[in-house]
Amino acid sequence: MDADAVDVLRRRARALRRAIPGRYDDLRALARGFQLDEVTPDALARAMIECSRASSDAAREIDALARALPSEAHRARLRRALGGGVETTGTTGCSSETRRAREVKAETLAPGLVCLRKFMTVERQRWxxxxxxxxxxxxxxxxxxFERSSDGAAKLNQGSRGRMILTPEAFPGDALREMCAEAVRAAQKVDDAMPDMNPTTCLVNFYKDGAEFKWHKDSEDPKLVKSRAGPPIVSFSVGMSADFGYKYSFEDPTHEVVRLNSGDVLLFGGPSRMIVHSVLNVHPGSMPGHLRGKMLNGRLNVTVRDIGEGVIDTSQFPAYRVSYDGVPAEGNV
Ligand SMILES: O=C(O)CCC(=O)C(=O)O
Ligand SMILES: [Fe+2]
Incomplete structure (x- = not known):
């Protein structure tokens, strides 16, 4: 490396230290460890994403760090984990999407089953x-x-998928509840069979590309299993696109498929509340530019649910176990 290049690297390192004073040493140690294959690309990417939230200066310097790794093989592995570089623009100011009217299209797939296309703005997806x-x-x-495997490395708690079970209050402010209420209202405009719902629970799934979710029903409440009027599951998708398969009985050898893209919201309630469904695949290469470097490369899905009087057994986490009147519900996944 010539003297000028070394000088540039030194200046950038100083700028990065100024941008993230409290985290610089950690990040540098992770970047070193990654180059020695002692740290996974996901672990470094997670730290980079977290640090890049500090300011647009921090995001710019971290992006430069990712590009400056000397080995192309390591740069490529890190790019895959980040879905591209760390975004340096758009952290402040108004995106073109908020300026122009958004085109939200509501697709009624069946009574009680509605997909709201591009319902979430870019800002909401990032949020x-x-x-x-x-x-x-x-x-x-x-x-x-994530959980730790026996060798101490971080791994997703469900294999190629990671899951959290939360309440809507885990998200700051009322934003998630409001997004949910707006989505229900929009779906009800196009579908008379869509009931109201009161958010009590959120299941958050993160899928790496190629991950799946087996066929199942969201059947926590035994009272709803036979009813055709259950409150909808409101499902927000962010990141890579996925094919969501659905059918009305496990025995049916055929199924329908709806592609869920970043920003789409799918609601299934009323006569469709008990659909049998599956995430068939998550499409590699479909990460939208506005999320690159904002989250790990993959797909995030947040289902907001109304589980009524159900009580979640948190000791079973990450398994999802709900009881009604002290009786564990069957078929929770
Ligand atoms: O990721 C999805 O779109 C669906 C997730 C799901 O079915 C669930 O959390 O029960
Ligand atoms: Fe589900």
Missing amino acids: LADESFRLGESVDVQQGF
Whole structure:
């Protein structure tokens, strides 16, 4: 490396130290460890994303750090974990999307089953990603996406998927409740069969590309299993696109598929509350530019639920176990 290049690196390192004074040493140690293959790309990416939230200067310097790693193989692994670089623009100011009217399209797929296309603005998608990863990215919080494997490395708590079970209050302010209420209102405009709901619970899933979710019903409340009037599950998707399969009985050999893209909201309630559903695949390469470097490369799904009088057994986390009147419900996944 020539003297000028070394000088540039030194200046950038100083700028990074100024931008994240409290975290610089940690981040540098992780970046070193990553280059020695002692730290996973996800662990470094998580720390970079967290530090880049500090300011646009921090985001710019961290992006430069990612590009400056000497080995192309390491740069490529880190890019994959980040879904691209760390975004340096758009952390402040108004995106073009908030200036122009958004085109939200409501698709009624069946009575009680509605997909609201591009319902979430870019800002809301980033907010949901930020808050979900703030809650879920540390390995050492019990209710996060990650757990430690026997060798001490972080891994998603459900294999290629990580899950958190939260209440809507875990998200700051009333934003999630408001988004939910707005989504229900929008769905009710196009579908008379869509009931009201009162958010009590959120299940947050993070999928790496290629991850799946097996066929299941969200059947926590035994009273609803036979009813055709249950409050909707309101499901927010952010990040990579996925194919969501659904059908009305486990025995049906055929199924329908709806592609869920970043910003879409799917509601299933009333006659469709008990659909049998599955995440069939998460499409590699479909990470939208506005989320690159804002969350780990993958797909985030937040289902907001109304589980009525159900009580969640938090000691079973990350398994989702709900009881009604002291009796554990069947078929929770
Ligand atoms: O990720 C999705 O779109 C669906 C998640 C789901 O089915 C669940 O959390 O029960
Ligand atoms: Fe589900």
